[in-house]
Amino acid sequence: MNAINGLRRNDQPxxxxxxATTPMDPRVLEAMMPxxxxxxxxxxxxxxxxxxxxxxxxxxxxxxxxxxIGGDEKEVIFTSGATESNNLAIKGVAHFYKDRxxxxxxxxxxxxxxLDTCRHLEQEGFEVTYLPVQQNGxxxxxxxxxxxxxxxxxxxxxxxxxxxxxxxxxxxxGALCREKGAFFHTDAxxxxxxxxxxxxxxxxxxxxxxxxxxxxPKGIGALYVRRKPRVRLVALIDGGGQxxxxxxxxxxxxxxxxxxxxxxxxxxxxxxxxxxxxKLRDRFLKGIQAQLPDTYVNGxxxxxxxxxxxxxxxxxxxxxxxxxxxxxxxxxxxxCTSASLEPxxxxxxxxxxEELAHTSLRIGFGRFTTEHEVDTAVDDIVRHVSRLRQxxxxxxxxxEGVDLKSIQWSAH
Amino acid sequence: MSYSEKLLDHYENPRNIGSLDKTAExxxxxxVGAPACGDVMKLQIKVSADGLIEDAKFxxxxxxxxxxxxxxxxxxxxxxxxxxAGTIKNTDIARHLALPPVxxxxxxxxxxxxxxxxxxxxxxxxxxxxxxxxxxGEQAAAAE
Numbered sequence: 001m002n003a004i005n006g007l008r009r010n011d012q013p014x015x016x017x018x019x020a021t022t023p024m025d026p027r028v029l030e031a032m033m034p035x036x037x038x039x040x041x042x043x044x045x046x047x048x049x050x051x052x053x054x055x056x057x058x059x060x061x062x063x064x065x066x067x068x069i070g071g072d073e074k075e076v077i078f079t080s081g082a083t084e085s086n087n088l089a090i091k092g093v094a095h096f097y098k099d100r101x102x103x104x105x106x107x108x109x110x111x112x113x114x115l116d117t118c119r120h121l122e123q124e125g126f127e128v129t130y131l132p133v134q135q136n137g138x139x140x141x142x143x144x145x146x147x148x149x150x151x152x153x154x155x156x157x158x159x160x161x162x163x164x165x166x167x168x169x170x171x172x173x174g175a176l177c178r179e180k181g182a183f184f185h186t187d188a189x190x191x192x193x194x195x196x197x198x199x200x201x202x203x204x205x206x207x208x209x210x211x212x213x214x215x216x217p218k219g220i221g222a223l224y225v226r227r228k229p230r231v232r233l234v235a236l237i238d239g240g241g242q243x244x245x246x247x248x249x250x251x252x253x254x255x256x257x258x259x260x261x262x263x264x265x266x267x268x269x270x271x272x273x274x275x276x277x278x279k280l281r282d283r284f285l286k287g288i289q290a291q292l293p294d295t296y297v298n299g300x301x302x303x304x305x306x307x308x309x310x311x312x313x314x315x316x317x318x319x320x321x322x323x324x325x326x327x328x329x330x331x332x333x334x335x336c337t338s339a340s341l342e343p344x345x346x347x348x349x350x351x352x353x354e355e356l357a358h359t360s361l362r363i364g365f366g367r368f369t370t371e372h373e374v375d376t377a378v379d380d381i382v383r384h385v386s387r388l389r390q391x392x393x394x395x396x397x398x399x400e401g402v403d404l405k406s407i408q409w410s411a412h
Numbered sequence: 413m414s415y416s417e418k419l420l421d422h423y424e425n426p427r428n429i430g431s432l433d434k435t436a437e438x439x440x441x442x443x444v445g446a447p448a449c450g451d452v453m454k455l456q457i458k459v460s461a462d463g464l465i466e467d468a469k470f471x472x473x474x475x476x477x478x479x480x481x482x483x484x485x486x487x488x489x490x491x492x493x494x495x496x497a498g499t500i501k502n503t504d505i506a507r508h509l510a511l512p513p514v515x516x517x518x519x520x521x522x523x524x525x526x527x528x529x530x531x532x533x534x535x536x537x538x539x540x541x542x543x544x545x546x547x548x549g550e551q552a553a554a555a556e
Contacts, residue, residue: 317450319475323415323423343450355447391429391479393454393471394447409446410524 013329014373018307018366019162019190020331024258025215025367031261032217035254043251044242054253061260068263069188069207070198071224077243078256081221082189083113084236085208086156088223088247089185090117092233093154093206094126101153103127105182107139107168108349110158114187118156127151135351136300137166145176152182159191159207163346163362164299165308167195174203183231189213189221193266194274194305199224205231211255215367216262220255223247273367278306280365280374285309287378292385298347298360309363310347312356313381315395316388321361324384328377331362355394355404415476416510422480427487430469432456437540440533442525451478451518455525457489457497459533465489465497470525477515481505481522494530 015023035057043058045051063073079085094104106118108130118128129147134140139157148155155177157168170186177184184203189210191197199207207224211217225231225246239248288295294314313321318332342348343357352360361381365374389395394404415423431454434441438459445452451474458467468486472479484505489497505511505519 315473317474317478319450320423320479323476353448354450358447358450391426391471392473393443393452394473396431396454396471404447407443409448409452410444 013327014377016328016330016363016365016369016373016377018364018369019165019213019362020364021212021218022215022366023368024212024217025262025265027265028216028258028261032254032258035257039253041253043253043256044240058251058253058256061256061258061263064260064264064267065209065222066224068192068197068267069204069209069224070200071207072227074244075199075224075227077223077225077246078251078259079221079223079247080219081212082111082187082208082210083221085210085221085223086111086113086185086187087117088233088236089206089208089225090114090154090156091121091236092246093183093185093231094121095234096232097153098126101151101182103129103149103151104154104156105129105131105144105147105152106156107131107133107158109133109137109161109163109346110156111162111187111189114156114158133349136303137161137164137298137346137350138300138303139168139173141169141172141176144173145180148176148180148182150181152180154183154185156185156187159186159188159197160194160305161299161346162190163344164310164350165190165305166299167191167303167305169303170197170202170204177205178203190305193263193270194307196270199226209259211259211262214262214266217255217258220252220259222259274306277365277369280369280371281306281309283371284363284365284374284378287375288381291378291382296356298350298352307365309365310360311363312352312360313385314356314359315392315398316359316385318359318361320388321359321381321384324388325377325380328380330364332360415512419477419480419509419511422483422509423476426470426479426483428467428469428483429471431471432458432467432469437536438533440529440531440536442528442530442532444524444528445474445478445521447473450474451521453478453482453521453525455482455486455522455529457526457529457533459494463493465492465494474518474521475515477509477511477518478521480509481511481518482525484509485522485526489526494533497526498530500526 039053041050041054043054062076065076066073122128157173160167174184183205185206186204187208192209193214205226209222211220233246235246237248242248296312298310322332347357432439440457442455454471456469457465460466468489470482470486472482502519502523505522506516
């Protein structure tokens with residue numbers, strides 16, 4: 001792993017945003033290269049060896065993906081990414097079974113592409129229940145049980161949250177769905193290759209997978225679609241009937257190969273990588289907490305992927321902090337950089353107060369993060385949080401013993 | 413989002429950070445915004461006997477644009493009369509720092525902060541006059 005630490009140029013900021021995307025593993029790139037040039041055939045061509053070798057590569061990749069999640073290769077279809085997979089899973093199931101069942105259950109903390117797909121279906125007349133989450137970011141299973149009715153066709157619950165990294169109780173949700181006769185879809189873009197997943201053990205009927213979150217290429221993803229018992233979908237893209245008719249279009253052989261290779265590497269290295277990431281994360285958190293009072297981790301610390309932290313630095317606005325820590329690439333928990341002034345809807349769903357939600361950073365560690373980078377990041381963050389607190393009127397008031405809640409703030 | 417050099421300069425080297433004694437008679441304090449909205453500005457002015465703003469300090473919780481806007485106005489108000497300071501417009505601030513459209517509210521908040529500080533100073537001065545008047549009246553009554 002250390003052979004690839006040289007990926008970052010010295011003039012580049014330290015990358016700590018692994019939940020946004022990951023660099024491609026050089027081993028993945030190497031596997032892909034021949035399929036751009038010499039092995040360029042159309043995997044659907046049946047009449048010559050160019051087609052056959054491309055098809056062989058694509059099928060190998062499909063098997064590599066299936067193995068990582070405990071599925072069969074016939075159950076894996078390629079898509080352009082997790083957004084398409086989520087759209088296909090949710091709309092596909094809803095449309096196919098609409099005459100029998102028309103209700104969908106999901107969480108308020110889902111990724112926008114799941115929420116927006118559900119909104120879209122609501123406009124078509126489907127009913128959607130958006131369940132709240134507990135303070136630690138996890139779904140309450142009793143609430144979920146109560147929400148599933150005999151009209152529920154699909155339960156869509158993400159495996160790992162993209163902002164706070166918490167892992168939902170997939171096995172319990174799967175069992176519940178099976179018991180109630182609803183399909184279980186999980187957006188596993190942030191989970192695949194990070195935590196062990198098994199579609200059999202967890203009773204997962206549909207699973208969305210992303211390439212670029214697991215050191216694979218951008219522009220490729222996959223959807224696991226269970227065959228026994230069979231899940232049927234209405235396709236979003238019609239055409240030549242590729243991918244069992246679920247997703248027409250010529251497969252991008254190099255991208256498929258890249259996703260397969262990324263899964264293969266993840267399968268071999270997931271465990272050691274998790275240990276390494278946990279070490280780095282703990283080192284980071286210890287460094288921060290030892291030097292900065294009033295910092296809070298958002299989301300459950302136990303049920304969480306080791307590569308994610310989401311921290312509120314009270315009394316320091318997140319965007320100003322990001323502006324200060326120029327040598328680090330992190331993202332703001334708050335959506336302040338967009339036109340909206342609303343803080344993150346995920347943090348709000350946990351009951352994090354708005355003022356704290358405005359002070360949050362998402363810090364993502366990954367395969368190429370080094371101890372030195374973590375130490376530099378801690379120093380940088382501590383320096384800038386301290387500087388910004390010195391100019392924060394809120395920090396000043398709190399030091400003077402003023403209760404911020406006692407103040408009549410002007411809205412604007 | 414890319415910011416202007418002037419804005420970055422004010423963010424990285426903010427002018428006049430700090431606090432003045434808010435109980436002092438010659439100090440006006442403006443506290444505007446709300447933590448829940450992601451920005452709070454505290455702007456203070458110290459007014460000389462001849463009515464000029466001789467010092468200004470700020471503290472801001474907010475994004476880089478909010479910090480830069482408040483830093484800039486502390487520079488602008490110094491040496492001005494209260495009436496002159498009261499004419500500073502958010503559009504001037506936004507133009508000077510080349511604020512992107514989504515950050516215009518930061519300049520609005522800075523304008524509000526000046527106005528609030530001036531109002532606070534004037535309220536204190538008025539109270540002082542009234543109290544002085546009442547005290548004089550009481551003295552006069554006692555003398556009778």
